[in-house]
Amino acid sequence: MANENIEERIIELLIDITGEEEIGDYRDDDLFEEDVLDSLGAIELLVRLKEEFGIAIAPTELEREEMNSVNKIVERVQERL
Amino acid sequence: MSFYAEPAFFILLVPIVGIAVLLGVNEKPLGRYGLGASVLMLLLLFSRSIESLVFFACYLVFSLRLARWVSNLFSETARTDSDSSAHSPHPKRIALYRIALALQIAPLAVYKVGVLFQPDFLGFIGISYITFKAVQVLIEIRDGLIKDLGTLEYLYFLVFFPTITSGPILRSRKFVDDLNAKRTRDEYLQLLYRGAGWFMLGALYKFVGAPVGQWAMWFLPSVIGAATPAAATGANVVYALGYTLYLFFDFAGYSHMAVGLGYALGIEVPRNFRAPFLAIDIKDFWNRWHISLSTWLRDFVFMRFSAAAIEHKWFKSSVTTACIGFVLNMTLMGIWHGLTVDYLVYGLYHGLLLAGCELMQRKWGFYKKHRREKWFKLCSWAVTMVAVVFGMALFSGQVFHNPLG
Numbered sequence: 001m002a003n004e005n006i007e008e009r010i011i012e013l014l015i016d017i018t019g020e021e022e023i024g025d026y027r028d029d030d031l032f033e034e035d036v037l038d039s040l041g042a043i044e045l046l047v048r049l050k051e052e053f054g055i056a057i058a059p060t061e062l063e064r065e066e067m068n069s070v071n072k073i074v075e076r077v078q079e080r081l
Numbered sequence: 082m083s084f085y086a087e088p089a090f091f092i093l094l095v096p097i098v099g100i101a102v103l104l105g106v107n108e109k110p111l112g113r114y115g116l117g118a119s120v121l122m123l124l125l126l127f128s129r130s131i132e133s134l135v136f137f138a139c140y141l142v143f144s145l146r147l148a149r150w151v152s153n154l155f156s157e158t159a160r161t162d163s164d165s166s167a168h169s170p171h172p173k174r175i176a177l178y179r180i181a182l183a184l185q186i187a188p189l190a191v192y193k194v195g196v197l198f199q200p201d202f203l204g205f206i207g208i209s210y211i212t213f214k215a216v217q218v219l220i221e222i223r224d225g226l227i228k229d230l231g232t233l234e235y236l237y238f239l240v241f242f243p244t245i246t247s248g249p250i251l252r253s254r255k256f257v258d259d260l261n262a263k264r265t266r267d268e269y270l271q272l273l274y275r276g277a278g279w280f281m282l283g284a285l286y287k288f289v290g291a292p293v294g295q296w297a298m299w300f301l302p303s304v305i306g307a308a309t310p311a312a313a314t315g316a317n318v319v320y321a322l323g324y325t326l327y328l329f330f331d332f333a334g335y336s337h338m339a340v341g342l343g344y345a346l347g348i349e350v351p352r353n354f355r356a357p358f359l360a361i362d363i364k365d366f367w368n369r370w371h372i373s374l375s376t377w378l379r380d381f382v383f384m385r386f387s388a389a390a391i392e393h394k395w396f397k398s399s400v401t402t403a404c405i406g407f408v409l410n411m412t413l414m415g416i417w418h419g420l421t422v423d424y425l426v427y428g429l430y431h432g433l434l435l436a437g438c439e440l441m442q443r444k445w446g447f448y449k450k451h452r453r454e455k456w457f458k459l460c461s462w463a464v465t466m467v468a469v470v471f472g473m474a475l476f477s478g479q480v481f482h483n484p485l486g
Contacts, residue, residue: 043384043387046388058225060221
């Protein structure tokens with residue numbers, strides 16, 4: 001799977017979860033600080049990542065700082081594929 | 082001996098911390114020593130009741146056995162036998178794991194029901210808090226996050242004396258990391274200085290702040306009296322405010338001391354309070370008040386429930402999922418505090434507040450437009466504080482059993 005392809009799919013997923021269309025333009029912003037993601041959004045993300053990519057990340061596996069931006073989420077997914 | 086209350090406890094801390102400091106500054110590991118010190122302190126804690134001590138010892142053995150059992154269920158060899166993938170274990174294993182979880186919670190559940198009928202029902206100090214730690218371990222073994230928890234490590238995690246009676250609730254992986262951390266002399270000294278600061282602040286809270294709160298809740302209402310309905314209401318409000326101050330200083334004071342003591346033993350005990358009276362909404366409040374409890378419930382109840390709800394599409398919208406999750410989460414917190422009307426209503430009340438907050442933040446255009454403005458934050462803070470103090474009045478039993486007669 002090409003890297004850009006993964007990135008695009010994750011951004012689409014995030015737009016779907018957060019309703020924030022421009023999320024792809026701010027890839028290093030802290031999504032929790034910007035109120036784009038909250039605990040429930042984060043959980044929805046984990047569930048969707050499992051459905052889309054078949055990777056299971058337990059709710060307490062990662063600290064918030066490890067997946068609080070678009071780029072970090074992409075990294076965490078790539079590590080596990 | 083009761084912890085953090087009797088002079089004997091503080092006097093004993095002098096040699097216990099003294100030896101820890103000697104080990105720490107000489108860059109020696111603190112684990113074995115901390116375990117030994119904890120065992121000694123727990124013998125003193127339970128010295129008044131041999132039955133409690135025996136029950137506690139049985140509980141430890143029982144918890145160690147359960148963890149071993151669940152470890153074996155989800156070990157690498159067990160996984161490859163019959164699973165299609167590592168992430169979807171065989172249903173039979175999941176069923177056994179659920180039985181293990183139920184068994185781990187059973188002693189606390191039996192105790193909570195038992196004390197309703199018999200105040201001296203068999204239990205031990207800290208049974209409520211130790212249950213959180215043991216349950217976390219089982220869940221994270223199942224998640225594959227805990228792979229090799231040694232028996233002595235797990236035992237020390239459970240008996241770690243600074244937090245045994247009332248938390249802060251430790252997490253095992255962080256605890257083991259701290260235990261195995263090799264600190265230089267300077268790193269240990271820095272930790273020790275920070276710990277000393279926490280301990281002194283905690284002592285100030287508990288032995289100065291808390292008595293002031295107590296004085297306010299008992300003395301001021303009697304001055305106001307209850308001659309008119311307005312005075313009676315005023316006395317009740319002052320009592321609730323006094324109780325809120327008392328509970329904060331007492332519990333935050335205890336927690337800060339536990340943090341400080343933990344640091345001296347090389348364990349970075351998590352902070353339990355972060356200026357809760359500056360919270361601008363009720364979610365913010367729970368990120369600042371009894372933090373180790375609220376984050377534990379968030380991680381192991383709210384998030385698990387929400388994940389299951391989203392995965393199996395139990396509800397139409399994510400707002401509904403969140404609201405139901407909050408009510409469930411906080412009602413469980415109320416039950417954990419005790420099976421009395423006061424605690425149950427307290428839990429339900431906070432669940433509904435959180436659900437209301439969620440609805441406001443997601444659905445109310447006015448909120449979205451003005452939430453970053455100063456005046457809005459100020460109003461939101463004021464409403465939050467009123468809600469918090471009323472919650473404290475529920476928690477203290479003031480609402481259902483008027484203490485002012």
